[in-house]
Amino acid sequence: MKLAAQMITGWLAIAFLSSSCAQPNALSDASATKETVNLFKKLNKSSQEGYLIGHQDDLAYGVNWKYQPGRSDIKEVTGDYPALYGWELGGLEKDSPVDLDSVPFTLMKQYIREGYQRGGAITISWHGNNPLTDKTAWDPAPGTVASILPGGPKHEVFVQQLNKIAAFLADLKGSKGETIPVLYRPFHELTGNWFWWGANSCTPDEFKQLFRFTVNYLRTKKHLHNLIIVYNTSGDFKTEDEFLQRYPGDDVVDVVSFDTYQYKSPDVDKSFADNLSKNLTIVEEVAQAKHKLPALAETGFSQIPYPNWWTGVLATALQNRHPAYVLLWRNAGYKPSEKVTEYYAPYKGQVSEQDFIKFYQLPQTLFEKDAARLKLYK
Structure with a gap:
């Protein structure tokens, strides 16, 4: 039934396709692997039908469980896995x-292979330790970025960090020995002020240099050609110029995206839905002009207390929009230090479970069975 609805949606997308004068047609990496090129092209095509729904750490843990083979809170609600799996490499740079x-990084590799073999897509972020202070990524010490650029006193420290990230990414192999494609999201929420690469810690030019050095190092020095590079701001921009203020160049970016979250009840605060729709309009226009893919790289509503949030807020805000994917943040479960249970996707019995099933049944929401049908890598 969902397949039939998607076919109808595909026909309705013809007008959108025919009106687009600049659709993505090539990755920024001319040496990208066959599977990586195919994923980019399929995401471009599938975005006219709908958007892949992703979930951070989906296979590793959920509410009241951890590291149980085959489990997924989303699967237990819908009978299907998400189409996109988000993972995090923070800690790898210090040999954790x-x-x-x-x-565990060994388990993470296994989960990545499982999702890929079933036809799902993979996205990876990295909250690396501050190379200048050796504190966490959330140490926005001014001067950090300047110190790690070529010629800076901490440049080699950063290079050694990158080497460890590169080794992990290179070791992601499919059943035929092919390198698994990754939507790689370096320096995410780059316009915020909470990370060492943030807006208050470096100039736009310094950030651009850092981004370009990172991508080119992974490509030319580490010979990684399985990366689709994601430029990812926070959701605080109001104009195209603001969104692009730290944009490092078309030759090192494939996806343009932003992060945004609901914090207050949508009954009293409509700003999340309004800003999401407006910002995605801006990002889609940028994507079309630059031959990139648009995406919503992180979103969610902690504990989802509003029963109809999925269809009444998120799907409504995304109506007539064409992001390639939408990633929900993680179901961390109970956090003793904060005495709170954190989750951004429903689990069995959660108040928004039934609405999430309706969300799953919408023709534009693509989960793993849809991804497998689309054959993202072929």
């Missing part, structure tokens, strides 16, 4: 066996 969210 687990990431910032306590996921």
Whole structure:
């Protein structure tokens, strides 16, 4: 039934397609692997039908469980896995066996292979330690970025961090030995002020240099050609110029995106839905002009207390929009230090469960069965 609805949606998208004068047609990496090129092209095509729904750390843990083979809170609600899996490499740069969210890197590789083999897509972010202060990514010390650029006193420290990230990405292999494509999201929420690469910690030019050095190093020095590069701001921009103020160049970017979250009840605060729709309009216009893919790289509503949030708010805000994917943040479960249970996707019995099933049934929401049908890598 959902497939039939999607076919109808595909026909309705013809007008959008025919009116677009600049659709994405090539990755910024001319040496990208076949599977990576195919994923980019398929995401461009599938975005006219709908958007992939993703979930951070979906296979690793959920509410009241951890590291149980085959489990997924989203699957237990819908009978289907998400189409996109988000993962985090923070901790790898300091040789930790687990990431910032306590996921063992050995297990993470296994989960990435499982999702890929079933036809899902993979996106990875990296909250690396501050190379200048050796504190966390949330240490926005001024001068950090300047110190790690070529010629800076901490440049080699940063290069050694990158080498460890590159080794992990290179080791992601499919069943035929092919390197698994990754939507790689470096320096995310770059316009915020909470990370060492943020807007108050470096100039726009310094950030652009850092981004360009990172991408070119991974390509030319580490020979990684399985990366689709994601430029990812926070959701605080009002204009195209603001969104692009730190944009590093078309030759090192493939996806343009932003992060935004609901914080207050949508009954009293409509700003989340309004800003999401406006910002995605801006990002889609940028994507079309620059031959890139638009995406909503992170979103959600912690604990989803509003029963109809999925269809009444999120899907409504995304109506007539064409992001390639939408990533929901993680179901961290109970956090003893904060005495709170954190989750951004429903689990069995959660108040928004039934509405999420309706959200799943919408023709424009693409989950893993849809991704498998689309054959993203072929």
